[in-house]
Amino acid sequence: MSLYRTEALTLYRNLLRSSRLFKTYNFREYVYRRSRDAFRENKNVSDSEKIQELLKEGNRQLQIAQRQGAINGMFSMNKVIIENTPQYSARR
Amino acid sequence: MASLLKNSTQRAVRPLCRFRGLASLPVYLDAQATNPTDPRVLDSMLPYLTEQYGNPHSRTHQYGWDSEKAVDKAREQIAGLINAHPKEIVFTSGATESNNTALKGVARFYKGKKKHIITTQTEHKCVLDSCRKLQEEGIDVTYLGVKKSGLIDLEEFEKAIRPDTVLASIMTVNNEIGVIQSIEEIGKICRKHKVFFHTDAAQAVGKIPIDVNAMNIDLLSISGHKIYGPKGVGALFVRRRPRVRLEAIISGGGQERGLRSGTVPSPLTVGLGAACEIASVEHAYDYEHAKRLSQKLVDGIQSRVGHIERNGDPQHTYPGCVNLSFSFIEGESLLMALKDIAISSGSACTSASLEPSYVLRALGSREDLAHSSIRFGIGRFTTESEIDYVIDKIEHHVNRLREMSPLWEMYQEGIDLSTIQWSQH
Ligand SMILES: Cc1ncc(COP(=O)(O)O)c(C=O)c1O
Numbered sequence: 292m293s294l295y296r297t298e299a300l301t302l303y304r305n306l307l308r309s310s311r312l313f314k315t316y317n318f319r320e321y322v323y324r325r326s327r328d329a330f331r332e333n334k335n336v337s338d339s340e341k342i343q344e345l346l347k348e349g350n351r352q353l354q355i356a357q358r359q360g361a362i363n364g365m366f367s368m369n370k371v372i373i374e375n376t377p378q379y380s381a382r383r
Numbered sequence: 384m385a386s387l388l389k390n391s392t393q394r395a396v397r398p399l400c401r402f403r404g405l406a407s408l409p410v411y412l413d414a415q416a417t418n419p420t421d422p423r424v425l426d427s428m429l430p431y432l433t434e435q436y437g438n439p440h441s442r443t444h445q446y447g448w449d450s451e452k453a454v455d456k457a458r459e460q461i462a463g464l465i466n467a468h469p470k471e472i473v474f475t476s477g478a479t480e481s482n483n484t485a486l487k488g489v490a491r492f493y494k495g496k497k498k499h500i501i502t503t504q505t506e507h508k509c510v511l512d513s514c515r516k517l518q519e520e521g522i523d524v525t526y527l528g529v530k531k532s533g534l535i536d537l538e539e540f541e542k543a544i545r546p547d548t549v550l551a552s553i554m555t556v557n558n559e560i561g562v563i564q565s566i567e568e569i570g571k572i573c574r575k576h577k578v579f580f581h582t583d584a585a586q587a588v589g590k591i592p593i594d595v596n597a598m599n600i601d602l603l604s605i606s607g608h609k610i611y612g613p614k615g616v617g618a619l620f621v622r623r624r625p626r627v628r629l630e631a632i633i634s635g636g637g638q639e640r641g642l643r644s645g646t647v648p649s650p651l652t653v654g655l656g657a658a659c660e661i662a663s664v665e666h667a668y669d670y671e672h673a674k675r676l677s678q679k680l681v682d683g684i685q686s687r688v689g690h691i692e693r694n695g696d697p698q699h700t701y702p703g704c705v706n707l708s709f710s711f712i713e714g715e716s717l718l719m720a721l722k723d724i725a726i727s728s729g730s731a732c733t734s735a736s737l738e739p740s741y742v743l744r745a746l747g748s749r750e751d752l753a754h755s756s757i758r759f760g761i762g763r764f765t766t767e768s769e770i771d772y773v774i775d776k777i778e779h780h781v782n783r784l785r786e787m788s789p790l791w792e793m794y795q796e797g798i799d800l801s802t803i804q805w806s807q808h
Contacts, residue, residue: 359422
């Protein structure tokens with residue numbers, strides 16, 4: 292299990308980090324929330340075949356997020372109003 | 384100079400600066416009008432907008448074969464989401480074209496034998512307008528009313544079926560009030576009477592489970608941009624067994640089994656396919672998210688300002704569509720005040736007019752409530768913080784506008800507003 296644990300934690304960290312590449316508020320928040328919820332949902336999975344499958348899919352998602360985050364960063368120029376209002380901009 | 388040059392080559396990629404410096408964007412809460420393209424969808428499309436530009440109908444080289452393969456995969460992804468066969472999927476430019484093709488196509492093909500169509504008063508404009516066009520061509524159309532809940536009466540529907548009824552077109556999820564019709568029951572009735580059943584599922588596909596076989600659906604319209612896909616693409620499901628036949632409305636090279644001529648836009652179809660595949664994995668998660676935020680929004684507004692009415696039956700409603708009427712104030716003035724929130728008073732196509740929505744009128748809403756309605760659309764990318772912001776803004780502006788409203792004053796003094804004789808104008 293611990294064999295996959297390190298890999299899973301690295302993937303998780305990288306996914307959360309990739310969310311920050313998105314300058315568009317709503318995409319950034321979604322990538323963060325979706326990654327977090329996927330890891331919470333699957334944290335008790337013990338079947339090694341299933342874990343490998345999840346890791347593979349997670350890595351595929353990470354590559355997409357990194358590519359699209361880079362593209363988004365080049366085209367997103369404006370902030371949504373609540374990003375400028377500290378009272379609302381904290382992550383939930 | 385040298386250092387400038389060095390700088391500009393070091394920064395290999397330059398962002399687009401056109402919009403820099405504009406004011407902040409409003410919070411987007413208009414998910415029924417359209418949605419942002421999901422980054423995963425864009426990721427699937429980009430290869431076909433750059434290197435793989437082949438015409439999917441080119442049979443003589445690899446460019447064409449690669450594009451064709453991509454289009455076929457998209458067809459499978461779409462079919463998979465609604466439990467259809469890939470050969471039953473016809474690509475169109477959107478749900479408007481799908482609806483036009485279904486209604487006009489079936490009506491015109493079977494016109495010699497059958498010439499009656501049943502639809503409802505709360506359909507999208509493109510269905511109602513296609514029906515008007517068909518009436519000019521001699522087709523009879525029954526426009527069923529709906530109950531206060533927004534649902535049709537199934538008995539009334541069955542009674543409206545005539546021996547010469549060829550098609551019933553009843554939408555799955557309404558775009559203004561979010562009401563979900565009893566599609567499975569409607570499908571059963573249609574099958575029993577051998578009437579083709581078309582449903583405009585633009586607001587339903589990817590949001591609630593749809594199975595064209597379990598629900599006896601013969602034709603179904605899909606829109607790309609409502610499910611986080613690109614704009615300008617959609618699909619029409621056309622059942623093969625029992626076979627539904629259509630007269631094409633576009634003539635040309637005979638693509639899409641002759642039902643829709645014109646080069647299939649491979650990048651757009653790939654995007655639609657990806658959107659459908661994502662939806663088949665994500666719809667339960669998305670639904671829970673929409674439900675949670677929608678509950679929070681309704682409860683928040685209810686407890687902070689009160690005197691609101693939810694239009695449409697909340698039990699049979701897709702939670703991501705919340706249509707509320709605010710008593711004692713004009714919807715237009717509230718919309719104006721809420722300029723930092725992108726919302727609308729109904730559908731995008733009628734939001735330019737000040738007329739109260741025909742959908743709300745079909746529900747029998749009081750004129751004043753129909754005038755004060757606002758639709759909140761919650762989607763995959765809506766955040767909880769945005770809902771908090773919206774509730775706060777609504778509280779502020781509704782209270783402010785009510786303070787200025789003579790109706791609110793009368794209500795506070797205990798005058799029963801329903802006894803007032805309004806002057807005709
Ligand atoms: C129920 C319904 N049908 C059809 C359409 C039209 O879809 P499209 O923009 O893909 O033509 C819409 C969206 O405006 C809709 O909400």
